[in-house]
Amino acid sequence: MPQTSAILAAIKGRAAAQRGKPPRDAVDFIYMSTDEIFDTPFVDVEQIQLATIKARFEGLMEKIGPLRQLAAQQGIHKIGRLEDAAPLLFGPKVHKSYPLSLLEGNHFDKLTRWLGRLTTHDLSRIDVSGCDTIDGWLDRLEAQTPMLVMHSSGTSGKLSIIPRSHTETCHHVEMWFKFMDGYRREYGGDIRALNGTLPIFLPTYRQGRHVQRAMEIAYPAICGSDEHFICAFPGKLSADLLTLGGRLAAAEAKGEQGRLTLNPALLEQRERMLEFQRRVPEFMDAFFGKMLEYRGRRVMFVGTWVSLLQATLEGEKRGIQGLFAADSFSITGGGKKGQVFPDDWYERICRFYGVPQMRASYGMTEMIGLMQECREHKYHPWPHQVVYLLDPESGRLLPREGVQRGRFSYMDLAAETHWGGGVSGDAVTVHWGRKACACGRSGPFIDKVERLSDQQAGDDKITCAGAQAAHDAALEFLARL
Amino acid sequence: MHEQQQAVPVASAGRSVIVPLIIRGEIIQSDLVTFPARHGGVTFATPNARRYAHCLPLANPSDLRDYYQISLDDILDFLVALGARLDFRKNPYLQECFELSMAASGLTESILRHMFEKGLQRMFRRAQLEEIIDRNIGREYLEGWVRVPLLSGALGEVRAFGARGIHIVPGNAVLAAGVTVIRCALTRSDAIIKSPSNDPMTHAAVVRTMIDMDRNHPVTRHLSVAYWKGGDQDIEQLLYQPRNVEKIVAWGGMNSIKHIARYIQPGIDLITLEPKLSSSIIGREAFSDEATMRDAAALLALDVGGLNQEACASSRVVYADTGTDDVGLERVNRFGQLLYEAVMRLPEQISTKPKEFNQNLASELDALSLDDLYFKLIGGLDREGAVIVSQIPEPVDFARELSGRVANIVPVDDVDTAIRSVNAYTQTIGIYPDRLKEQIRDRLALHGAQRVVSLGLALSPMLSLPQDAMEPLRRMCRWVAGETGRADRTTGILAD
Numbered sequence A: 001m002p003q004t005s006a007i008l009a010a011i012k013g014r015a016a017a018q019r020g021k022p023p024r025d026a027v028d029f030i031y032m033s034t035d036e037i038f039d040t041p042f043v044d045v046e047q048i049q050l051a052t053i054k055a056r057f058e059g060l061m062e063k064i065g066p067l068r069q070l071a072a073q074q075g076i077h078k079i080g081r082l083e084d085a086a087p088l089l090f091g092p093k094v095h096k097s098y099p100l101s102l103l104e105g106n107h108f109d110k111l112t113r114w115l116g117r118l119t120t121h122d123l124s125r126i127d128v129s130g131c132d133t134i135d136g137w138l139d140r141l142e143a144q145t146p147m148l149v150m151h152s153s154g155t156s157g158k159l160s161i162i163p164r165s166h167t168e169t170c171h172h173v174e175m176w177f178k179f180m181d182g183y184r185r186e187y188g189g190d191i192r193a194l195n196g197t198l199p200i201f202l203p204t205y206r207q208g209r210h211v212q213r214a215m216e217i218a219y220p221a222i223c224g225s226d227e228h229f230i231c232a233f234p235g236k237l238s239a240d241l242l243t244l245g246g247r248l249a250a251a252e253a254k255g256e257q258g259r260l261t262l263n264p265a266l267l268e269q270r271e272r273m274l275e276f277q278r279r280v281p282e283f284m285d286a287f288f289g290k291m292l293e294y295r296g297r298r299v300m301f302v303g304t305w306v307s308l309l310q311a312t313l314e315g316e317k318r319g320i321q322g323l324f325a326a327d328s329f330s331i332t333g334g335g336k337k338g339q340v341f342p343d344d345w346y347e348r349i350c351r352f353y354g355v356p357q358m359r360a361s362y363g364m365t366e367m368i369g370l371m372q373e374c375r376e377h378k379y380h381p382w383p384h385q386v387v388y389l390l391d392p393e394s395g396r397l398l399p400r401e402g403v404q405r406g407r408f409s410y411m412d413l414a415a416e417t418h419w420g421g422g423v424s425g426d427a428v429t430v431h432w433g434r435k436a437c438a439c440g441r442s443g444p445f446i447d448k449v450e451r452l453s454d455q456q457a458g459d460d461k462i463t464c465a466g467a468q469a470a471h472d473a474a475l476e477f478l479a480r481l
Numbered sequence B: 001m002h003e004q005q006q007a008v009p010v011a012s013a014g015r016s017v018i019v020p021l022i023i024r025g026e027i028i029q030s031d032l033v034t035f036p037a038r039h040g041g042v043t044f045a046t047p048n049a050r051r052y053a054h055c056l057p058l059a060n061p062s063d064l065r066d067y068y069q070i071s072l073d074d075i076l077d078f079l080v081a082l083g084a085r086l087d088f089r090k091n092p093y094l095q096e097c098f099e100l101s102m103a104a105s106g107l108t109e110s111i112l113r114h115m116f117e118k119g120l121q122r123m124f125r126r127a128q129l130e131e132i133i134d135r136n137i138g139r140e141y142l143e144g145w146v147r148v149p150l151l152s153g154a155l156g157e158v159r160a161f162g163a164r165g166i167h168i169v170p171g172n173a174v175l176a177a178g179v180t181v182i183r184c185a186l187t188r189s190d191a192i193i194k195s196p197s198n199d200p201m202t203h204a205a206v207v208r209t210m211i212d213m214d215r216n217h218p219v220t221r222h223l224s225v226a227y228w229k230g231g232d233q234d235i236e237q238l239l240y241q242p243r244n245v246e247k248i249v250a251w252g253g254m255n256s257i258k259h260i261a262r263y264i265q266p267g268i269d270l271i272t273l274e275p276k277l278s279s280s281i282i283g284r285e286a287f288s289d290e291a292t293m294r295d296a297a298a299l300l301a302l303d304v305g306g307l308n309q310e311a312c313a314s315s316r317v318v319y320a321d322t323g324t325d326d327v328g329l330e331r332v333n334r335f336g337q338l339l340y341e342a343v344m345r346l347p348e349q350i351s352t353k354p355k356e357f358n359q360n361l362a363s364e365l366d367a368l369s370l371d372d373l374y375f376k377l378i379g380g381l382d383r384e385g386a387v388i389v390s391q392i393p394e395p396v397d398f399a400r401e402l403s404g405r406v407a408n409i410v411p412v413d414d415v416d417t418a419i420r421s422v423n424a425y426t427q428t429i430g431i432y433p434d435r436l437k438e439q440i441r442d443r444l445a446l447h448g449a450q451r452v453v454s455l456g457l458a459l460s461p462m463l464s465l466p467q468d469a470m471e472p473l474r475r476m477c478r479w480v481a482g483e484t485g486r487a488d489r490t491t492g493i494l495a496d
Helices: A004-018 A027-030 A034-039 A044-062 A065-074 A084-086 A109-115 A134-144 A166-179 A212-223 A237-255 A255-263 A262-267 A270-293 A305-315 A343-351 A464-480 B049-055 B059-068 B072-085 B094-104 B109-123 B127-134 B139-144 B176-186 B201-213 B233-239 B254-261 B292-307 B325-345 B359-369 B415-420 B434-447 B472-478
Strands: A200-208 A228-236 A300-302 A329-333 A361-364 A367-373 A384-392 A403-412 A421-431 A445-451 B022-024 B024-027 B032-036 B043-047 B145-147 B155-161 B162-167 B190-196 B223-226 B245-252 B269-275 B277-282 B315-320 B375-379 B384-391 B406-411 B426-432 B450-454 B479-485
Touching: A004 A027, A004 A166, A004 A212, A027 A044, A034 B059, A044 A084, A065 A084, A065 B094, A084 A384, A109 A134, A134 B233, A166 A212, A166 A367, A166 B472, A200 A212, A200 A270, A212 A228, A212 A300, A228 A270, A237 A262, A270 A305, A270 B384, A305 A343, A367 A384, A367 A403, A384 A421, A403 A445, A464 B049, A464 B245, B022 B201, B043 B049, B049 B155, B049 B233, B072 B109, B072 B127, B072 B139, B072 B176, B072 B201, B094 B109, B094 B201, B109 B176, B127 B139, B127 B472, B139 B155, B162 B176, B176 B190, B176 B201, B176 B472, B201 B479, B245 B254, B245 B472, B254 B269, B269 B472, B292 B315, B292 B325, B292 B406, B292 B426, B315 B325, B315 B415, B325 B375, B325 B406, B359 B375, B359 B384, B415 B434, B426 B434, B434 B450
Parallel strands: A200 A228, A200 A300, A300 A329, B162 B190, B162 B245, B190 B223, B245 B269, B277 B315, B277 B426, B315 B406, B384 B406, B426 B450
Antiparallel strands: A361 A367, A384 A403, A403 A421, A421 A445, B022 B024, B022 B223, B032 B043, B145 B155, B155 B479, B375 B384
């Protein structure tokens, strides 16, 4: 990844420049310490949020057609209060409103045109001739522009494409470092202070434009070298593979016409992908074996609760406890995905990994930064994440006061070259009250996160576990062809 | 679809409408449990079908004899008299059922009212019933053994007998209640009707009306109506046995068909009236001038907006042979506007602003409304219905979800593209003009189309013709064959 060192250098420079200065834009908070961020009175945070929303709205209106159209539909010309931006949040389909047929016909010029309307970067001169896969197209795009795209897991067969660029990626990577640093030493610490000595365990692909995007840039600052960046699968998560199942189903639905037009480049990957699938158990064994090699060391390990529990059960079978050093770092979260967890699952996971406690997170691919779970088991939005709570039925904005439950929606102010307003598929409870969380952080906090019903939330699950499911489904499809 | 919610004892559930369980002329209203209806947040109470499941099947097949002691004309007389009693103004059961339907159905009041007031009775006209018999089976096969001389020298004999069946009926159209009752009566079948949660009462209302007329009439005695939660294994494992039923007639969504398919074994014949999607093809001639375009748009509006697009024959994707160059796109966009206006103008007894709007579809429309690069959205933001005009020769990726009066018009350079999009899930295709229909209908049929009609006729009643590319009435019968002759005077495999 050629931009890695440039991004790490840019982050360092930005943090140095911010030191000792008050935040003016909401992204400035990203480069402050966790303690400074959550010690800022929330009234001040809100003022900066408002000023930033105004600036983003005015700045992006001109260049981003869909935002302009939405503002016109809603009759919004200026923003006076944070609430005014609520009707301007993009719905869950905006980043996937391109026709799938463009992929089958290798019309990547048209796809570029579609994406170009969602970013301030000029994509009109990109040469995409000869591209025949999504991965190839995105590689080309990123080679010729500052774009660093992310995509969803595409469980519906269609990826949301989030038009991030260098600017947002800096914020994104910094937020991964920041996540590890709990408020007032609540947990974790500054991983960069360890000078690249912290091995990383990531139970997925090493490269890709999904969950691994930040880590593949951040890793030199955490573990120092390739050797200690230990991933379960070699190579890159393929966007083409994630969408394969859905694309085959869509082709089927179109009758003979669909079958005739399925992209041959996709089908050519079939053997390679099937070979990969055959080797998955072998890869997972090797990954587990690697963890044992690092026994007793201080590491960083990443995984959903589901994947951590799987490893724990395997470890228990082999009689292993206290795998890593007690001051290791963990990044986890996600729901239980319909699986049955034993009552003492949390204690068992901690016992196996050898850590006294683990903090969950709440976030989504579309929004930069994972919220930290505090010791009171509440999630705390960062200042660049303006929370909006909508009535799941009517879409009406719920008041920013008291305790409210609704559909989690957000304005991600870390998005500077695209519009960061979005609506999630989750129902959450937000505590807006004047009373701060007992953990000491200022500002509203969130708990009781649940998926809205599939009917309401749409079908694209934006989770790490979702990516794996989409992958498995795609491979199953391939095997049947 | 399976209803997810569990039944709860009625005592704890407050007031609900009571949907009776009807077993062969007996009305049961005790042992109530409540269920949620599919729409509207209402509940209804009905006797716990688990307690009565063992009484539902016709255990002794000989008990169908009473049906053979009366003539087909006696059956027709009874149905015609029933039709007279299904007068919405006077029939309290239908009135009660209308109240529940208004809450439980996905259809709006004016459409439901029209169905109850006009549609149901119309089906029971004598001429209509005669046509159903003549076009589907033939009176003589239902009335006795039909002699068929054979080359072998033997005399063949054929008779269509009724069978014992379970009917899993649809709830998206009230008129289905009439269809099931008529089909069962004309074929002298014994039927257990499983009501749907979005229309739990109409079948029961019709059968109650029969009970008032003559509780002991064979037609009444061979219709039972029950509601249980689709997928309730305690009930279904007991009923779906060859010793209890010979036929399962299942209308319904993909999930419900897949679920029922588990019970199929030798001795049970599954007749599926599956979920289907329908489309339209508009030939080049339609775009020759504004008046013709308006005419086609008005006809298409009936197929798209009629019954609020809740029927499987409702058109969703419309292929328009306008060409895809700039002139073609201008034409197709104009046609989209005309279609939108025509749908909005439909009379309220056949189409209204939908009661509910699929939220996922709403999100798709919202996204399209922000960018007309590849799809132009006309209307939709008020969830009143919409027309999506593709600016490329492709339907939207969510074409299967189109509902609530939302059509997608796809411009094509030739009708071949439209023909090749037809597959096994296609039901009706409405075509304009008729000359084009004649040209392409054979190819459409080969690709999987099940019904090819003039534009505007997609929602006409399908009682007298094949349905879903087969003949449900014939399949509901057991076609028993016989031969008369002497072995030594006929030619055959054994005697020659």
